Amino acid sequence: MQQQDKSETSNHIDQSAFHQSEVTSELTHLRPFNRSTIKLFKLDQKATHPDILLEKILSWTGAQPFLTQKVCQLLADSEALIPAGDEATRVQQLVQTRLINHWETQAASEHLKAIQESLVKNKQRDSLSLLRLYQQILYLGEVRADGGLLQAELLNLGLVVQQEDKLKVANRIYQSVFNQSWIDKELKRLQPLFKLNEKASRPDILQEEVLFWTSGQPFLTQKLCQLLANSETLIASGEEAAKVQQLVQTRLINHWEAQVASEHLKSIQQNLIKNKQCDPLSLLRAYQQILCLGEVPTDGSPVQAELINLGLVVQQEDKLKVANRIYQSVFNQSWIDRELVRLRPFSHNTIKSFKLDEKASRPDILLEEVLSWTNAQPFLTQKLCQLLAEFEGVIGAGEEATTVEQLVQTRLINHWETQAASEHLKSIQQGIVNNKQCDSRLLLQLYQQILYQREVSTDNSSLQAELVNLGLVVQQEDKLKISNRIYQSVFDLNWVTQELEKTILEFSPSKTTKTIQNKTVPESTSLKETNTISYPRKVIFISIWVFLGIVGLVFVGVNVMRFNLFGRAEPEVETLFREANELYHQGKSQEAITKYNEILNRDSNYYQAWTNRGYALGGLQKYNKMLESCSAATIIEPKAVYAWNCKGEASHNLKQYDQAIASFDEAIALDSKDPFFWINKTESLLAVKQTDKALAAIDEAIKLFAQMNENKTRNRDLSVAFSHKGKVLSQKQEYAEALKAYDQALTYNPDYYAAQRGRGIALQGLGQYEQATAQFNQMLNESKMPQAQKAETWYYLGLTLCQLSDQEKAFIAFEEALKLKSDYQAAHKAKMNCTASPR
Known part of the structure; x- marks a missing residue:
């Protein structure tokens, strides 16, 4: 020294x-x-x-x-x-x-x-x-x-x-x-070359691979090179990338809290989530944005400066980026989500700023309720906290959720154009419907898809980037989700549909006319009565059986092809329409759509083509486009009964249940004798937990089916209807009556999967676990089910065995479900929650 x-x-x-x-x-x-x-x-x-x-x-x-x-x-x-x-x-x-x-x-x-x-x-x-x-x-x-x-x-x-x-x-x-x-x-x-020349044929390439992961961060570079130096085998030319990646994943990233860089990574984590200079929530949100977008412009803010100081991000020219791929993998979106959940109740700065401790006996719970609506969006969080600060009276323990929801609904969401956040929300609205970067119609369709599906995979498209930039959606790992519940309530599927309908009018201007090819439609004519094209129910049931049996979602397009042709269209158009219908009948949905598009290019008022095109899109699970197409049909012809049903099915599958019910009501008003409209309405009523109305609707469907002539198709229809009734009664927790309904369904069709599964669930609800186990085992032993149905049956068997405290067999059942469906999250969760506790 x-x-x-x-x-x-x-x-x-x-x-x-x-x-x-x-x-x-x-x-x-x-x-x-x-x-x-x-x-x-x-x-x-x-x-x-x-x-x-x-x-x-x-x-x-x-x-x-x-x-x-x-x-x-x-x-x-x-x-x-x-x-x-x-x-x-x-x-x-x-x-x-x-x-x-x-x-x-x-x-x-x-x-x-x-x-x-x-x-x-x-x-x-x-x-x-x-x-x-x-x-x-x-x-x-x-x-x-x-x-x-x-x-x-x-x-x-x-x-x-x-x-x-x-x-x-x-x-x-x-x-x-x-x-x-x-x-x-x-x-x-x-x-970085810790004797790497002795470990690799091409140490310069090996060094490049190290820096590819560490971006030159000293500690990580040293640690990774030391791991390479300690490896026993010589790294041949061409193996550098694979070797480095393997070491990074197994010795640094996976289970990082117990790996060789744990102290370094833990210090970054602690300095971020227990930061003394900035609000940790703000730091996390800023880091999340950088992680999501790849880079963000520098703004000189204290939050950005602190992220740089922590080493999580680096500045390159006027952009901030995550410092290296190792940080990016360790401090990923899943980690952010966990930390946000932990940090939300403890944002003391926000509580202090708005004096929430003077407004509520439990200000941390109050703030948690605020964030459950705003998801920490800065403007909305501030606005809602301000409304709470101005709220008269003290919010007692247990009143937080109700008070916040009331304020959100009355002061932000209802009549939002004139409420406290109107300017902010209007700017977002204008950003999407009058967008200067992207086609607004495409933006609306993408947003509609995210709204319906809850999340979509990222694809780095300009449309996705623009929605993120507008703030309407956020990226979490490789998924896009709606930013918060307030946006979700204001810019809901009804709003999207209205905006899309405005764009439809641009190319379908004849909203009120009732002519096709200059032929007037008689005002009194029922659409179901004239020139109806009808295909056999048997073929249609091939498509709906899958939806009812596997997914459990209604998509009852039973009368999908029963449409009218008022007047006489051009023979060539009629030929195209028949060809398109035949393609759909054969299950060739995409080819059918192409034909329908060709028809609509010739005649944009041909509402039957709009409707059938919608059903074909639904067959491809493109529900947002299905809604758009069927909405066009109802605009052109308000009496198009199956267009209303189509619109209802699309809305239901987009989880826009109130709109779905309204559409089914329109269809029922035009034709109250079609039982499938009532079944569809039942499903949507169940989704919003209106069980009494759902029970009345399904009873009406059963009554209508019973009035039909006795045949095999009628029996199968009744099996579907009684199975739906069992589902309604199960939701009402009336399991004994539900069991009767499922048994009735199975008398009409013993192989109907939805009824078999429902019967087992009803037995569970009655506490008859041995009988429920027997039901699910019988299904597995006797039924020739598709893989998805088998996975679901194993899952329900596992739940039942867990209730019987037979943990070992329950685990086996859950494992079988996961073998069939590796991403079965419910089975994963159930397996973790299953314990040997007594019933």
Whole structure:
């Protein structure tokens, strides 16, 4: 250690780029300020020539404020008077003994350590490159300024200064502390090639792969290289990427809390979620945005500055990005989601700012309810907190959710155009319907899809990026979701449908006309009665059986092809329509859609083509487009009964249940004798938990089916209807009656999966677990079910066995379900929750 210190000192003496003549010329401009410094530190009481003493100080510090102050203070604290001629010697001795030698424990240690850390653990630039550049400046004395990012960072750190068009080391103290010996040590520590030339045929490629993951972050680079150095096998050419990725995944990322970089990663995590400088929620949200978008513009905010300071992100030009792929993998969206859930109740800054502790006995719960609506969207959170702050009275324990929901509904959502957040919401509305970057119609369709499906996979398209940019949706891992419940309530499926209908009118202007090919439609004519095209129910049931049996969602397009042709269309169009219907009849939905499109290009008022096109789109599960197509049909012909049913089915599958019920009511008003309209309405009523109305609807369907002539199709229809009745009664928790309904369904069709499954669930509800187990085992042993139905049956069997406290068999059942459907989240969760506790 002594030898190392000695080399540092000698290095300072031998390689100093500063000469006294240069110092004197450079300090001429500082002399007007000498008197204040001399007076402040009473240097006139410490030296015969205090002005010369100050010049000697500045020759070492280069007028760097902290160092100048520190040396002056050390001189002021010294006891001896400095006579004329001794100024240089006394200052040098003081600088060497109190600042440079063993600098890590000396008077300027914190300042110097900060510079060292900023250089060797730089958040903006590759530390190796910075060191190399600094080494060049130190060795040559000066280099030409080129305006590069590395030079800018060294200037920002204060290690170098620019004089005219040259860069030089900022002062002799830095030059002595951060000397060549220090550089050699740091380069050795940071150099990624830990004998990698002995571990790989092409160590340069191996190094590139390391930096691909670490982006030069010193600790991670060192750790990963050490792992490579410790590996036993030689890495052949072409294997570099795979080897590095394997080590990164298995030794750094997977189960990172217990891996080799755990302390480093835990420190970042703790500094983020327990930050003392900024609100951790704000930090998480800002980091989430950067992670989601890939990069965001810098805005100079304290939150961005803190993320940079933590090392989680780096600035490249005027953009912020996640610092490296390892951080990106460890601190991913799942991690963010968990931390947001943990942090939300503890956002003390928000509670304090809006004095929520004065408004509620449990302000943390109150804020949690606020965030459950706003999802921490800044403007909405602020607005809702302000409304709560203005709320009269104290919110008691247990009243938080009700109070917040009431305020949200009455002051933000209902009649939102005139409410407290109207400007904010109108700007979002205009951003999507009058978008200047993307086709508004396509934006609406994409938003509709996300709204219905709850989430969609990211595809890096410009449409997705624009919705994220508007703030309507957020990215979580590789999924897009609606940003918050307020947006979801204001910009709901009804709103989307209305906006889409406005765009439909642009190419279907004859909203009120009732003519096709200039032939008038008689006002009194029922659409079901005239020129109806009807295909056998048997064929149609092939398509709906899957929906009812596997998914459990209604998609009863039983009369999908029963449409009217008023008047006489062009023979060629009629031929195309028949061909399109035949393609749909054969299950060739996409080809049918192409035909329907061809028809509509010829005659955009042909509402039957709009309707059938909608059903074909539904067969492809493109429910947003299905809704759009069937809505066009109802606009052109308000009495198009199956278009209303189609619109209802699309709305139901988009989980827009109120709109679905309204559409089915329109269909029923036009034809109250079609039982499938009543079944469809039953499903939508169940979705909104209107069980009494659902029971009345399904009883009406059963009555209508019973009035039909006895045949095989009628029996199958009744099986569907009674199965739906069992579902309604199960939701009402009337399990004994539900069991009767399911048994009735099975008398009409013993192989109907939905009824078999429902029977088992009803037995569970009655606590008859042995009988329920027998039901599910019978289904598995006797029924030839598709894979999805088998997985579901194993799942319900597992639930029943868990109720019987037969944990071992329950686990086997859940495992069988997961073998058939690896992403079966309900089975995963049920397996984890299943314990051996008694019933």
